[in-house]
Amino acid sequence: MWRPPLGTLLMAGRVALAVLLAGSAAGLLGVDWPAWAIVTAAAVLGTGSHAAAATGRALERTVGTLLGVAGAGVLVALHPQGVLLVATLTALQFLTQLTLTRNSALAMLCITPLALLLVSAAQPHPAVLVQPAR
Known part of the structure; x- marks a missing residue:
């Protein structure tokens, strides 16, 4: 067995x-x-991994998320639509894939605005309310 x-x-x-x-x-x-x-x-x-590596990743994710929330605020305020929205989401996804296995902070810097911009595109008004929760 x-x-x-x-x-x-x-x-x-x-x-x-x-x-x-x-x-x-x-x-x-x-x-x-x-x-x-x-x-x-x-x-x-x-x-x-071990606790030290997990702690380092947690700190990287925190910094990346905080910076990503700030970047998302700018992107959501610009309210991209159509081709510009698709290009922005594509670029964020591409950068996420490039950085995900190398650096958690850089990955979160891309993932956070990607997620919040997707929420904003689906429902334009609630993304501002979601941003502080993130």
């Missing part, structure tokens, strides 16, 4: 606990979008 390695089980348990704690904390604090806390916990810890 096949059994997963102990390291895999420990990592899965660590990620499950972090996701549970992040979701619970976000819910107790009244965060409007608690799923982002859950996804962040899973993304930071889900790569199976």
Whole structure:
């Protein structure tokens, strides 16, 4: 009978606990979008590395997200439409793919405005309300 390695089980348990704690904390604090806390916990810890590397990734993600929120504010205020919107989203997705495995801060700098611009394109008025929650 096949059994997963102990390291895999420990990592899965660590990620499950972090996701549970992040979701619970976000819910107790009244965060409007608690799923982002859950996804962040899973993304930071889900790569199976040690605590020091996970802490570094968490700091990179925080810096990248904060800068990405600022960039998203500018992009949403410009309210690109049509071809310009598609070109902007394509460029952000391309840059995300280039940076994702190399640097979490740069990846989040692209992913955050990509997500918020997509929300803004689908529903033009709520993106401003989503931005502080991110």
